[in-house]
Amino acid sequence: MTAADADGTRIRSDVPPVEVSHVSVRFGAIRALNDVSFTVAPGAIHAIIGPNGAGKSTLFNVLSGVYKAAEGEVRFGDARLDRMRPFQIAGVGVARAFQNIALSGAQTVAENLMLGRHHLTKAGFLSSGLRLPRATGEGRLHGARIREIAEFLDLGAKLHTPVGVLSYGDQKRVEVARALCIEPRLLLLDEPVAGMNAEETSRMAEAIREIRSALGISIILVEHDMGMVMSLADRVTVLDFGRLIADGTPAEVQRDPEVIRAYLGSGDEDNPADAVAHHPTEAPGSPS
Amino acid sequence: MSEQTIPDVRGRGSRAPGGPSSAGRRRSLLRPLLVVALLVVLLVLPLYVEEFWLRTGFAVFGAIVGAIGLNLLVGTSGQLSLAHAFFLAVGAVSYTYVSGESGGLGTRAALRGLELPPVVGLVVGVLLAGLAGLLFSPVAARLRGIYLGVASLGLVFIGVHLLNTWEPVTGGFNGRSAPEFSLFGFTFGNSDPQLFVLGVPFREAERLWYLGLVLALAAYVFARNLLRSRPGRALQTLRDSEVAASVMGVNVQAYKARVFLVSSMYAGLSGVMYALSIGSIAPESFGLLLSIQFLAMIVLGGLGSVGGAALGAVFVTSLPLVFLQFADVLPLVSAPGEGGIAAGVAARFLYGLAIVLVILFEPGGLAGLAHRFRRRGRDPGGGDRPGPSPGPDDSPTSPVPSDRPARGSNST
Numbered sequence: 001m002t003a004a005d006a007d008g009t010r011i012r013s014d015v016p017p018v019e020v021s022h023v024s025v026r027f028g029a030i031r032a033l034n035d036v037s038f039t040v041a042p043g044a045i046h047a048i049i050g051p052n053g054a055g056k057s058t059l060f061n062v063l064s065g066v067y068k069a070a071e072g073e074v075r076f077g078d079a080r081l082d083r084m085r086p087f088q089i090a091g092v093g094v095a096r097a098f099q100n101i102a103l104s105g106a107q108t109v110a111e112n113l114m115l116g117r118h119h120l121t122k123a124g125f126l127s128s129g130l131r132l133p134r135a136t137g138e139g140r141l142h143g144a145r146i147r148e149i150a151e152f153l154d155l156g157a158k159l160h161t162p163v164g165v166l167s168y169g170d171q172k173r174v175e176v177a178r179a180l181c182i183e184p185r186l187l188l189l190d191e192p193v194a195g196m197n198a199e200e201t202s203r204m205a206e207a208i209r210e211i212r213s214a215l216g217i218s219i220i221l222v223e224h225d226m227g228m229v230m231s232l233a234d235r236v237t238v239l240d241f242g243r244l245i246a247d248g249t250p251a252e253v254q255r256d257p258e259v260i261r262a263y264l265g266s267g268d269e270d271n272p273a274d275a276v277a278h279h280p281t282e283a284p285g286s287p288s
Numbered sequence: 289m290s291e292q293t294i295p296d297v298r299g300r301g302s303r304a305p306g307g308p309s310s311a312g313r314r315r316s317l318l319r320p321l322l323v324v325a326l327l328v329v330l331l332v333l334p335l336y337v338e339e340f341w342l343r344t345g346f347a348v349f350g351a352i353v354g355a356i357g358l359n360l361l362v363g364t365s366g367q368l369s370l371a372h373a374f375f376l377a378v379g380a381v382s383y384t385y386v387s388g389e390s391g392g393l394g395t396r397a398a399l400r401g402l403e404l405p406p407v408v409g410l411v412v413g414v415l416l417a418g419l420a421g422l423l424f425s426p427v428a429a430r431l432r433g434i435y436l437g438v439a440s441l442g443l444v445f446i447g448v449h450l451l452n453t454w455e456p457v458t459g460g461f462n463g464r465s466a467p468e469f470s471l472f473g474f475t476f477g478n479s480d481p482q483l484f485v486l487g488v489p490f491r492e493a494e495r496l497w498y499l500g501l502v503l504a505l506a507a508y509v510f511a512r513n514l515l516r517s518r519p520g521r522a523l524q525t526l527r528d529s530e531v532a533a534s535v536m537g538v539n540v541q542a543y544k545a546r547v548f549l550v551s552s553m554y555a556g557l558s559g560v561m562y563a564l565s566i567g568s569i570a571p572e573s574f575g576l577l578l579s580i581q582f583l584a585m586i587v588l589g590g591l592g593s594v595g596g597a598a599l600g601a602v603f604v605t606s607l608p609l610v611f612l613q614f615a616d617v618l619p620l621v622s623a624p625g626e627g628g629i630a631a632g633v634a635a636r637f638l639y640g641l642a643i644v645l646v647i648l649f650e651p652g653g654l655a656g657l658a659h660r661f662r663r664r665g666r667d668p669g670g671g672d673r674p675g676p677s678p679g680p681d682d683s684p685t686s687p688v689p690s691d692r693p694a695r696g697s698n699s700t
Binding site: 095107111 | 520522531536
């Protein structure tokens with residue numbers, strides 16, 4: 001929170017902290033998450049990192065209601081996210097951009113973005129099928145906001161292009177734009193720059209910074225690109241084999257011996273912190 | 289960095305959506321003109337063509353309604369249903385019972401009917417089919433793709449069994465005749481009142497043609513509107529990824545249940561029209577084959593496309609009738625009872641072949657074909673935009689209703 005204040009960002013007053021406490025998830029005998037607890041301060045960019053299989057995606061699935069936690073609670077203000085179904089979680093202003101793009105390829109960018117307005121609109125089967133004024137008016141009203149969000153992510157010119165023909169980088173941005181269309185108070189970004197080139201990555205990082213400063217919302221970020229995480233995040237939570245092994249500022253986490261061990265398999269490198277900081281892609285030597 | 293890139297992108301952006309080219313403007317005029325021309329042709333057709341074509345037309349209109357309904361479920365939402373014949377049967381039987389006369393002779397028992405006006409029978413038919421869909425929708429909401437297909441199969445067998453055994457209502461094995469349609473005293477029969485338009489007698493076939501045209505148009509417009517608005521977007525997204533749809537705020541179970549309801553109501557209306565078209569209901573008309581025929585229509589026409597469903601319905605429904613009519617001129621095809629291939633069988637061979645060809649070469653079906661044709665007309669030089677047809681892998685209209693595992697399994 002302090003870091004956010006230092007940027008001169010105004011945090012929205014209705015953004016509560018995210019409190020994850022003692023969350024465990026099991027798949028049969030495997031513990032995908034084991035007693036994980038951390039807090040995301042309002043308005044923070046909070047990164048979650050860890051080697052492959054550490055439980056990052058599982059955690060995201062718990063936060064968005066796709067998985068149910070076997071134990072523990074997830075609170076977002078008054079809302080108990082662990083007890084809600086995914087569409088209800090969207091209703092309290094939690095939006096998620098997927099890592100493996102989960103857009104509707106045949107629909108245009110605008111149509112995909114309009115889906116983000118689903119919980120803000122009401123038109124049902126009957127009023128839509130009959131084109132009643134309240135259904136058509138709703139569409140016009142939200143169209144303007146869609147355009148604004150698309151332009152914010154440089155998608156303004158592609159609004160009426162089917163998503164399936166866009167480049168990979170564009171599709172990733174549509175993912176983020178669609179999540180923004182929910183008008184979230186908490187934005188979950190699952191590897192927003194995975195597979196992007198350096199230029200696209202820096203543009204996305206800039207966009208994430210702008211989202212936070214313009215909207216004053218909290219952002220939780222799963223990302224493998226260490227350079228981006230360390231420069232962007234206010235706070236970093238490190239998972240390994242489903243356990244939380246570190247939680248602190250980027251600088252603290254980089255020095256943490258447990259983190260170094262998780263990433264390098266052993267702690268006797270010359271300057272392991274360096275290795276953590278500068279490996280841009282997959283965690284080197286993920287534990288074997 | 290971004291200060292350099294963003295204006296650059298915006299610059300490109302301002303050029304792309306620039307005013308439509310003259311070709312585009314001509315096209316945007318052409319389309320409504322074609323629609324109007326088609327409507328005019330459909331409206332004046334009864335003045336010129338024989339009764340056979342008008343009867344075929346009414347059967348086609350009925351099938352169009354049913355195919356559009358099934359396409360909403362299978363093509364748009366990715367939910368496979370084999371129970372369409374059952375919901376058609378519910379509509380047809382309800383209509384026959386509600387508007388039929390009591391006292392006719394069934395196979396063993398006396399027939400019963402409520403003798404209410406046919407319009408009431410039609411509305412009740414649609415509503416009861418909807419109710420049947422609603423009762424089944426808790427199952428539909430929890431299953432996906434092919435699993436729903438298998439579960440819905442049971443309904444067809446239950447339906448045929450009921451048609452065979454519930455004699456006072458259905459007429460049993462031999463079926464019963466469907467009451468003539470009438471609207472506020474105007475009957476859709478051969479007389480009462482006698483009607484001549486421009487010297488052409490308007491009898492049952494002519495009158496039913498217009499009824500069918502109106503109902504099919506209404507079904508078409510409703511579905512088009514639906515797909516282009518909030519529920520349609522939600523359904524298309526849940527077809528592509530249930531997890532994504534639910535995370536974006538769509539109550540996936542509720543939407544699956546609702547689209548099943550809408551689809552069964554379409555089927556109910558189609559069933560009423562089917563009964564009117566044949567003039568009677570019988571158990572063998574509502575078997576699994578009918579469900580398969582409807583699936584054939586939407587696959588041929590193009591999954592997910594309303595217009596495609598209509599085209600597929602035209603093809604699949606009219607083919608056997610046309611073959612039958614022209615059995616004596618067509619090679620290899622014969623009238624029933626003579627040597628050679630029976631007309632119905634020949635038609636099935638042909639649209640069986642057509643389905644295989646469509647799946648191999650144009651997964652978008654007839655609608656995809658039309659789309660490709662239009663696009664070629666639009667930018668002959670191959671334009672700067674990539675072709676909007678996604679590859680077959682991510683094609684929304686992939687021929688098999690998607691049944692890929694959900695990305696995050698238990699979506700509650």
